[in-house]
Amino acid sequence: MSKKPASRKRPNSWESADLRQEQHEAKRRLILKQAAVLFADRGFHETTIDQIADALHVSKPTIYYYIDSKEELLYDIAHTGLADLNVALSRDQNAALPAIDRLAQFFTMYGRLILSEFGVCLALISDRSLNPQSRRRLRSLKKQFEITVRTILDEGRQDGTICVDDPKMFTFAIFGAFNWAPQWFSNKGPSSTDQVIAAMFEVFRKVASQKSPRGD
Amino acid sequence: MSKKPASRKRPNSWESADLRQEQHEAKRRLILKQAAVLFADRGFHETTIDQIADALHVSKPTIYYYIDSKEELLYDIAHTGLADLNVALSRDQNAALPAIDRLAQFFTMYGRLILSEFGVCLALISDRSLNPQSRRRLRSLKKQFEITVRTILDEGRQDGTICVDDPKMFTFAIFGAFNWAPQWFSNKGPSSTDQVIAAMFEVFRKVASQKSPRGD
């Protein structure tokens, strides 16, 4: 996890220590962000630590002062993205809303993540480059989101706002559709991120919000 | 494209020449297949030519006797997959069928490709490792399938069997859902490939085959 400046050397005061700590974190985040951008743009293996360092106008060992390995970089990016989404979720999700709206809200946030620098790494970069443990952790986090969605789907059946025949496959489908978005979405295009996210959700809202077509 | 045994000078017999040619192609295909399996399993960069050679019980230069570079391997796998799909498509597509059925048929075949060794490479491996020209060719082939689907969607609107509000986004969604399938599908699971493909299509059939939910 790389060395943290454990109040090494003349800790003048708490404040300065805090500042230092903050700065350290800030710089670390900067590295993650730049790395995420490059990974998303060129791929994990196609990006060298040197390129990340160059983009930040620092030297390679400086990167290593903040992170322990390239793998950690990827893991931290993915983990940060997922964690951020969790924070946003627990902050904004309003349990009082109908399930279909909560689903919409979920995928709005998920879409924003997936189309952000950090999220793109989640969708675009295979976790194969990670060690088994990291991979397992990440997958369990992702699984969590699947469960969240499945839960909303269940609740939607109960509150009558959602009706899908095959919740499992629906979940795979909607996640697939969103995860694949970075492959074709470019924010240089005419539609904003949020517009695209909304449009994409509408496709699935149609499925979710009514009776089976053949049930007529 | 690597040297082909151009049946130079005094071919003992047409048969033997053909046989040789056939064997050559057969072996080449074997290499592509094995490479595809390994690429799909471990990733492009995580697979070495040595591993491919080992898996086939031949030496590394033997691989290079049939292919020119690792990149060509990836390109040919993708291209072969796409070409095979095109062949299957033009063989089986029955223009007399209602559009919705043709859509189902298309995605049945597309799903089979995407879940085959060759197709998995299409969905899982970034084309970043390809040179610009190869990448362009592949993308144009893929684009073709999008156009095919968009056309079917249009025709469905006319014959009344398909109704989607946002054909573009619908297309992105369904391709995304299928392209993402290799990420979670394992043929060691209980469902067969075809079952999964069918189930996945049902999700989208529901969207496609009825009036907009809010149109009531």
Add this chain to the structure above:
Amino acid sequence: MSKKPASRKRPNSWESADLRQEQHEAKRRLILKQAAVLFADRGFHETTIDQIADALHVSKPTIYYYIDSKEELLYDIAHTGLADLNVALSRDQNAALPAIDRLAQFFTMYGRLILSEFGVCLALISDRSLNPQSRRRLRSLKKQFEITVRTILDEGRQDGTICVDDPKMFTFAIFGAFNWAPQWFSNKGPSSTDQVIAAMFEVFRKVASQKSPRGD
């Protein structure tokens, strides 16, 4: 041209930066020199980067820290030799001298170059291993020396100190004689480099410094 320590950000002091820069150049020159010795001794293709590294007691990537490719090594050796000669030439050539003496002076310096580590590469190693551009540059530099000699020959005709019937062929001959010297000269022999150079020039002085034999 390989990364140069571009004295990025907060250089502790000009002195140290300069020192570093100097050391870097010094080490680079050491690599060129060692490579030149080995190239001259065993040939370009018969010398591996590993051997150069071994001879310098460093690891292979260290070589690559200072140079970009084996080809650049060869180019830089040749270029350095040629550049050094140019420097020596513009420093020492005394335009007031009679042409024949300037010719002698030129080939003294040329001989020293051609029998030095760097020059031997010029004469012994084919520029075929170079890319077209580098080859062109080098050839143009060499051509320059030919022109210099042709000019001296012309001036010699005017100041009466040189008389050759066929300046073009004379130029080819004298350059050939000197360029071929590394093939037989060994500084383990009894004669010093300068003695050999002088002796070789005497052969051509005889041609140059009198009327055509058949002109009697």
Add this chain to the structure above:
Amino acid sequence: MSKKPASRKRPNSWESADLRQEQHEAKRRLILKQAAVLFADRGFHETTIDQIADALHVSKPTIYYYIDSKEELLYDIAHTGLADLNVALSRDQNAALPAIDRLAQFFTMYGRLILSEFGVCLALISDRSLNPQSRRRLRSLKKQFEITVRTILDEGRQDGTICVDDPKMFTFAIFGAFNWAPQWFSNKGPSSTDQVIAAMFEVFRKVASQKSPRGD
């Protein structure tokens, strides 16, 4: 030295055996010639056996039917060139001629060799690629020519037709000048091979055919 068709298999008759033998030799010579051309053009290491085979429209193993190794190819080319020169020399050298004319004659023949495919290999390709034995043999053959020239020089001193101050250096010079010729001579230029050879010799004739300039 590679297998000779030791009248293997049904030696129908002497004639056919001879024919076969002749054909074998003829084909072998063809290979040597083509290899020489390519070596001279691109260099020894830059030429692959495949390229030689391709140029002859045969397969690689066919080359190996006639020669044992790439090294042998180079050795045989050089050796053949040298041997041919020897044959020409002993055929044409007229001991009755004045030494200066015999020298001219020698370098006419030497020049023709050095500018032929075979000779170019002698001058252009380093013998470093040869094993010590082959190298020694070749060098001893070359040495022989030096001795021949030195002998002619001596005889010239006696018959009064040649006068050089430093026979050793003169010999190095003239051989150098000729050996270097392939570096600049192109038979696409305006002058014929023989014209160039003659012109080059004239430069040295001037040195050789008169008293020391400073001896006046």
Add this chain to the structure above:
DNA sequence: TATGAATGAGTCTTCATTCAT
């Protein structure tokens, strides 16, 4: 004789990572 196929033994080059300062 001739060839398609196969291979052992390299060689250049890259890159994540560390060391010394």
Add this chain to the structure above:
DNA sequence: AATGAATGAAGACTCATTCAT
């Protein structure tokens, strides 16, 4: 906190050469 220098480990690709037919 930051960097120039150094390196171990690996991987793509080549090529002379051989085998089996």
